[in-house]
Amino acid sequence: MARVSQSEMAVLGALSVRPMTGYAVREAIRTVLGHFWNESYGQIYPTLTRLHTEGLLDRHGGERSGSMTYSLTTAGRARLSELLRQPESPRPERNGLLLRLFFGRELGVDACVELVQAAKVDAEQRLANYAAIRATMATEEEDRAHHPFWLLTVSAGEHGARATLAWADETLRTLRGLAAN
């Protein structure tokens, strides 16, 4: 129960860019932060309501009937700053691919090969996605001052994807060796 909600930081962060509806917050997180952060509706809406109740967000009618636009209050901006400064809490690992490979003798070499090849395809797709993000950012004039920081997150993903590819190639060689025995 020592887990402290991280959703608040993500929601406040998204709204620090511009005022938005709950749906738009979800979309912004999915499209802009999506390569390293996820947030479900199950968290977004209760968080928005709570933060509004606590005075960290202003809420007024949106462009459509029934919609509401939220914006950061001064207190909300201060709260975001505070959250960003808090130590990062490590997230427990749960890597399903590695769990399956660990029990690879049970699973069989052929199935392992398939898993690793799938991981390779996934990593390649991720690299393509990062390239697309870079391309988009190169053409956007908006928020230019943020770009260097945003690109750090893309670079992290790229390094990770390349590591996965290198490991996958090595692993496929190892698995082939095992199959030959």
Add this chain to the structure above:
Amino acid sequence: MARVSQSEMAVLGALSVRPMTGYAVREAIRTVLGHFWNESYGQIYPTLTRLHTEGLLDRHGGERSGSMTYSLTTAGRARLSELLRQPESPRPERNGLLLRLFFGRELGVDACVELVQAAKVDAEQRLANYAAIRATMATEEEDRAHHPFWLLTVSAGEHGARATLAWADETLRTLRGLAAN
């Protein structure tokens, strides 16, 4: 709600190695799988009870009063095999470090530098841990047939840690450049 429990696979997998108490299952997962999998007591005990009720585990008195040792039944072994063959479900990303760096302009370059340096230290510690795992495995005669598969998981961790180090160095250079502006 489409999330399907992964704890069953971890618990059955651990017990496929040898019969254990609930506490020992937790320790085995923590010490042997811990570099890529985590499982809390909150899951382990209810899962053990459920799997026993379902006939996937046998349970008999342990060495100490009040303790219980669980072992895989034939049905349990078949169930593990089945679970290992199910497609891996991707785990949503939630990288607190990258979220902070994304809002690096808000946070400030100095704070970003500290975060990245901490990430570097962590990656180095992870590398040391992998080396220790390799060393331990080199001396153990037990379970030798499993070692190649287990080493694949260690190698994945090493590749990841090295990628983090490379990214961290690059990022520190970038941040220094930003600070100079």
Add this chain to the structure above:
DNA sequence: TCGCCCACCTATCTGTTAGATATTTCTGTC
């Protein structure tokens, strides 16, 4: 014009999970 489809929008529900906490027993050491 009408109906369908899709995007926008709000919100909840249920199952998975983390880790703190509580309690008890056993063992080793002083």
Add this chain to the structure above:
DNA sequence: GACAGAAATATCTAACAGATAGGTGGGCGA
């Protein structure tokens, strides 16, 4: 014998995922 730490069982509460439900508005095709 007392104390500390490990072994052992189990639950509790909060965070979280994603499916689902319902509604509105606009565009497009028959």
